[in-house]
Amino acid sequence: MTTARATRLTRNDWLMAGREALATTGPAALRAEALARQIGTTKGSFYWHFRDLPQFQQALIAGWEETALQALLEAETRPTPAAALLHLAQGINAGRLMEGAMRAWALSYPPAAEATGRVDAARLGRITAHLHAIGVTNPDMAHVLRAAMQGLAALDTPERADSAISSLVDLILALR
Structure with missing residues (x-):
C-alpha cells in the first residue's frame, strides 16, 4: 500500500x-x-x-507594498520617461485585483491605509519626475495621471485600461 x-x-x-x-x-x-x-x-x-492574524495581515500588506514599489524600479529601466509612465500604468493594471482589494481594505484597516499611502506617494513622485523629464511641469498632471492609472485599472477591462492609459500619455505628450 x-x-x-x-x-x-x-x-x-x-x-x-x-x-x-x-x-x-x-x-x-x-x-x-x-x-x-x-x-x-x-x-x-x-x-x-x-504568530497571529495581525502578523499574517501585515505580511500580506508588506508583500503588496514591496511588489508595487518594485514595479516603480522596473519602470526606471525603460528607455524614455513616456515608456516608464506606460510601464507604471500597465503594472497597476496587471495587479488590478490586489490593487482594488488593498484600496478597499484601506478604508477600514489603518495598516493597509498606511501602505497604500506610501505606495501612492512613491508613485506620485515617480510620475512627477517622468513628467518633468518630458517637459510637463504642472503638478496637477501627475495627480491626474496617477488617478487615471488607478481608476482605469479598477473600472475597465485590462485591455481597455491599457489602451486608454496609453492614449492619455500620448495626449499629455502632445500637449507639452
Missing part, C-alpha cells in the same frame, strides 16, 4: 492563499480557519507560520 506524502505548506503558500482570498472575497476572508479550508489543511499549519 502506497501513501501519498503530504506536501508541507510554506509561509508563501499561506500568503498566496491570503492574496487570492483578499482579491476575490475581501478582508473578511482573511481568517485562519477559512484560509485553511480553502487550501485543504488545518489552521494549526497557519499558526506554525504566523
